Amino acid sequence: QKMLAWQRTSFHFQPKKNWMNDPNGPLYYKGWYHLFYQYNPEAAVWGNIVWGHAVSRDLIHWQHLPVAMVADQWYDINGVWTGSATFLPNGDLIMLYTGSTNESIQVQNLAYPADPSDPLLRKWIKYEGNPVLIPPPGIGLKDFRDPTTAWTTPEGKWRITIGSKINKTGISLVYDTIDFKKFELLKGMLHGVPGTGMWECVDFYPVSKIAENGLDTSENGPAVKHVLKSSLDDDRNDYYALGTYNAGAGKWVPDNPIIDVGIGLRYDYGNFYASKSFYDQEKKRRVLWAWIKETDSEAADICRGWASLQPIPRTIQYDKKTGSNLITWPVAEVDNLRSNNNEFNKVVVKPGSIVPLEVGSATQLDIMAEFEVDQNMLKKVDGSNATYDCIKSGGSGERGALGPFGLLVLTDNSLSEQTPIYFYIAKDLTGNFNTFFCNDLTRSSEASDVRKLIYGSTVPVLQGEKLSLRTLVDHSIVESFAQNGRTAITSRVYPTKAIYENAKIYLFNNATDISVTATIKIWQMNSANIKSN
Numbered sequence: 127q128k129m130l131a132w133q134r135t136s137f138h139f140q141p142k143k144n145w146m147n148d149p150n151g152p153l154y155y156k157g158w159y160h161l162f163y164q165y166n167p168e169a170a171v172w173g174n175i176v177w178g179h180a181v182s183r184d185l186i187h188w189q190h191l192p193v194a195m196v197a198d199q200w201y202d203i204n205g206v207w208t209g210s211a212t213f214l215p216n217g218d219l220i221m222l223y224t225g226s227t228n229e230s231i232q233v234q235n236l237a238y239p240a241d242p243s244d245p246l247l248r249k250w251i252k253y254e255g256n257p258v259l260i261p262p263p264g265i266g267l268k269d270f271r272d273p274t275t276a277w278t279t280p281e282g283k284w285r286i287t288i289g290s291k292i293n294k295t296g297i298s299l300v301y302d303t304i305d306f307k308k309f310e311l312l313k314g315m316l317h318g319v320p321g322t323g324m325w326e327c328v329d330f331y332p333v334s335k336i337a338e339n340g341l342d343t344s345e346n347g348p349a350v351k352h353v354l355k356s357s358l359d360d361d362r363n364d365y366y367a368l369g370t371y372n373a374g375a376g377k378w379v380p381d382n383p384i385i386d387v388g389i390g391l392r393y394d395y396g397n398f399y400a401s402k403s404f405y406d407q408e409k410k411r412r413v414l415w416a417w418i419k420e421t422d423s424e425a426a427d428i429c430r431g432w433a434s435l436q437p438i439p440r441t442i443q444y445d446k447k448t449g450s451n452l453i454t455w456p457v458a459e460v461d462n463l464r465s466n467n468n469e470f471n472k473v474v475v476k477p478g479s480i481v482p483l484e485v486g487s488a489t490q491l492d493i494m495a496e497f498e499v500d501q502n503m504l505k506k507v508d509g510s511n512a513t514y515d516c517i518k519s520g521g522s523g524e525r526g527a528l529g530p531f532g533l534l535v536l537t538d539n540s541l542s543e544q545t546p547i548y549f550y551i552a553k554d555l556t557g558n559f560n561t562f563f564c565n566d567l568t569r570s571s572e573a574s575d576v577r578k579l580i581y582g583s584t585v586p587v588l589q590g591e592k593l594s595l596r597t598l599v600d601h602s603i604v605e606s607f608a609q610n611g612r613t614a615i616t617s618r619v620y621p622t623k624a625i626y627e628n629a630k631i632y633l634f635n636n637a638t639d640i641s642v643t644a645t646i647k648i649w650q651m652n653s654a655n656i657k658s659n
């Protein structure tokens with residue numbers, strides 16, 4: 127019981143109790159950030175889905191509000207499923223969402239605020255002509271869900287996309303509308319990728335190739351690239367690709383078909399699904415939410431009385447330096463929770479050693495670390511491990527010439543429970559380096575009902591760059607970012623011993639041939655203020 131209580135987070139968004147999944151219709155309105163989410167008001171398991179609702183001034187401190195939309199119509203009686211918000215030019219707001227009908231058919235519905243003068247948007251009206259879209263011919267009745275935010279077309283209409291599949295090809299259908307009541311299906315589709323299966327929670331938005339700021343969903347032009355994201359129902363991960371949008375045809379093509387949607391890049395290589403972004407018109411940035419599920423047993427969820435988290439919302443930017451990936455990074459407001467800065471300068475970590483970092487309790491932390499590796503040593507070491515792969519490797523215990531090295535978080539004094547987050551440098555026979563960023567959960571918990579995977583992927587490291595990582599630790603969630611957000615890994619961790627004052631943090635180096643020099647800043651994180659309704 128004590129362990130279960132410890133698992134509740136202190137600065138991540140989660141409902142007071144019961145089940146949460148996808149973020150829905152995130153937006154900023156009259157001074158408030160709104161988060162709606164898939165919610166079961168009855169239990170800590172999926173079912174009876176309605177829209178939970180909370181508001182915040184800063185994306186960190188939250189006020190829970192009553193449920194925003196319930197399942198009370200024939201067209202959503204089996205669930206008020208995922209949807210997105212769109213602002214009209216006059217500032218009006220509309221919501222499109224999927225309803226699971228009395229026959230469990232997936233249809234799209236329109237809703238709008240009952241009182242637009244209420245900044246808290248507490249009451250929602252469902253349009254009397256719902257549903258506004260039913261599955262078109264050739265599309266499965268249960269393969270048609272999660273409408274996006276709308277954007278404008280060159281002819282001044284609105285356009286949305288909705289995920290689906292045809293056989294095993296994941297696709298996204300495109301519809302134009304003037305009033306969100308009548309829709310016209312475009313020929314073909316926005317995009318499709320064979321073998322990727324059902325596309326859930328498609329997201330589609332522009333990113334600037336030149337500026338730092340985010341872009342409204344309708345922005346387009348030569349300085350813009352378009353991101354297409356799909357949540358793969360079969361594989362339960364969120365994949366994106368950068369590409370070019372042809373507004374005339376209503377089609378998108380990837381920059382590089384080898385890393386197309388569903389077969390290439392992910393927002394996060396850990397536990398991160400059904401994400402949704404929105405344009406924050408107040409701070410001129412694009413912000414990303416997602417469903418971070420539990421990875422222990424359903425029995426544990428029921429025992430805790432709650433299940434699932436949201437990440438610290440992340441800003442999304444195009445990576446101008448590499449030109450081939452996005453950068454995601456916790457919103458700046460989370461920095462306001464930092465206190466008690468501890469700095470460790472140029473700590474040398476020799477091959478096969480660990481170094482404790484004394485920071486007091488290590489359960490709520492923000493950690494920034496840089497690792498320097500002797501360039502001469504890098505040159506001297508023979509190439510051998512070019513085929514390294516975080517997931518297929520032996521994890522943090524498998525020693526190579528140039529890795530792994532990094533942090534052990536949520537680790538007890540005896541190291542019997544430890545959560546390593548690390549780099550691994552691989553070198554091929556021609557002398558090329560490939561850097562990996564991994565998170566090994568195999569020893570994260572002595573509990574037997576926990577899934578203990580190894581997560582990770584490559585991370586681009588450009589000439590002259592130090593290796594850097596940031597990790598946020600909040601009880602049962604660990605969010606890690608390498609190279610300022612080029613690669614992210616979120617994991618859920620359920621220690622049984624490394625809890626309360628027994629949770630510690632260490633540096634480790636399991637490389638055989640190199641020492642690393644680490645410079646680290648660690649802040650204790652205050653708890654967020656999350657008020658019940």
Ligand code: DQQ
Nearest residue numbers: 164207208271326327400
């Ligand atoms: N969750 C919703 C669906 C969506 C799925 C139902 C993704 O609309 O496709 O709770 O997690």
